[in-house]
Amino acid sequence: MPANEAVSVTEALHRRRSVRAFSDKPVDPAVLEAVFAAAQRAPSGGNLQPWQAVVLTGAPWQRVKDAVAARIALGREGYQPEYDIYPKGLTDPWESRRFGVGEALYASLGIPREDKKGRLAQFMDNYRGFGAPVMLFLHCSRIMGPPQWSDMGMWLQSVMLLLVEHGLASCPQECWAMYGVTIRETLDLGEDQILFTGLAIGHADEDAAVNQWPVPRVGLDEVIDWRGF
Numbered sequence: 001m002p003a004n005e006a007v008s009v010t011e012a013l014h015r016r017r018s019v020r021a022f023s024d025k026p027v028d029p030a031v032l033e034a035v036f037a038a039a040q041r042a043p044s045g046g047n048l049q050p051w052q053a054v055v056l057t058g059a060p061w062q063r064v065k066d067a068v069a070a071r072i073a074l075g076r077e078g079y080q081p082e083y084d085i086y087p088k089g090l091t092d093p094w095e096s097r098r099f100g101v102g103e104a105l106y107a108s109l110g111i112p113r114e115d116k117k118g119r120l121a122q123f124m125d126n127y128r129g130f131g132a133p134v135m136l137f138l139h140c141s142r143i144m145g146p147p148q149w150s151d152m153g154m155w156l157q158s159v160m161l162l163l164v165e166h167g168l169a170s171c172p173q174e175c176w177a178m179y180g181v182t183i184r185e186t187l188d189l190g191e192d193q194i195l196f197t198g199l200a201i202g203h204a205d206e207d208a209a210v211n212q213w214p215v216p217r218v219g220l221d222e223v224i225d226w227r228g229f
């Protein structure tokens with residue numbers, strides 16, 4: 001989509017998707033600044049605005065990738081999650097939704113279930129930010145609770161929709177939280193901070209199959225309980 005083309009909120013919602021292949025075209029920092037300035041209008045309980053972000057490109061972004069790669073090389077020993085990315089013992093309907101989207105993603109790339117190596121390689125591409133030239137790490141004070149984490153989510157979605165408006169693409173990536181301590185230390189965030197998620201930002205590789213499959217959603221009957229209408 002051409003940058004600055006007028007786009008409605010509905011259109012931006014439909015156009016946004018998690019992009020998992022980026023071109024190496026650089027991102028204009030002035031555009032990012034406009035996006036973050038507008039995203040400051042995101043609501044938050046008590047107007048706390050608990051979100052904080054580090055935005056990286058070039059050498060500082062490479063330093064994080066290198067530091068995380070060193071942890072990954074340690075295998076399971078290297079994991080440092082500071083929160084549960086999913087609830088322990090996730091049940092249906094949520095487990096099926098999670099499984100379903102993974103299968104659809106691998107199907108788009110023609111990687112069958114038996115191809116464990118292929119699936120792992122695709123997952124590990126997360127730790128290159130799928131080739132994005134810009135990475136945003138979203139964090140907040142460790143004292144914040146579920147309401148403030150939901151505020152971070154509202155800010156994140158605002159950023160993602162604004163990026164669409166500017167012709168950019170993104171992929172939220174909580175997989176980085178598996179190495180949260182390393183990222184905190186590499187970015188000098190301080191122990192009072194907790195990393196929520198990464199957000200890969202760049203121009204989508206429009207030809208990549210991984211950016212083209214239809215991402216399912218459940219019907220309204222599963223989520224909305226109308227009463228008194």
Ligand SMILES: Cc1cc2nc3c(=O)[nH]c(=O)nc-3n(C[C@H](O)[C@H](O)[C@H](O)COP(=O)(O)O)c2cc1C
Binds near residue numbers: 175197
């Ligand atoms: C907070 C958050 C973290 C996510 N983390 C990852 C991730 O680590 N890796 C990944 O490939 N996708 C990640 N996703 C993308 C989800 O899989 C995706 O949003 C969901 O499947 C719906 O697809 P869509 O975003 O393309 O509409 C994340 C999404 C959110 C909101």
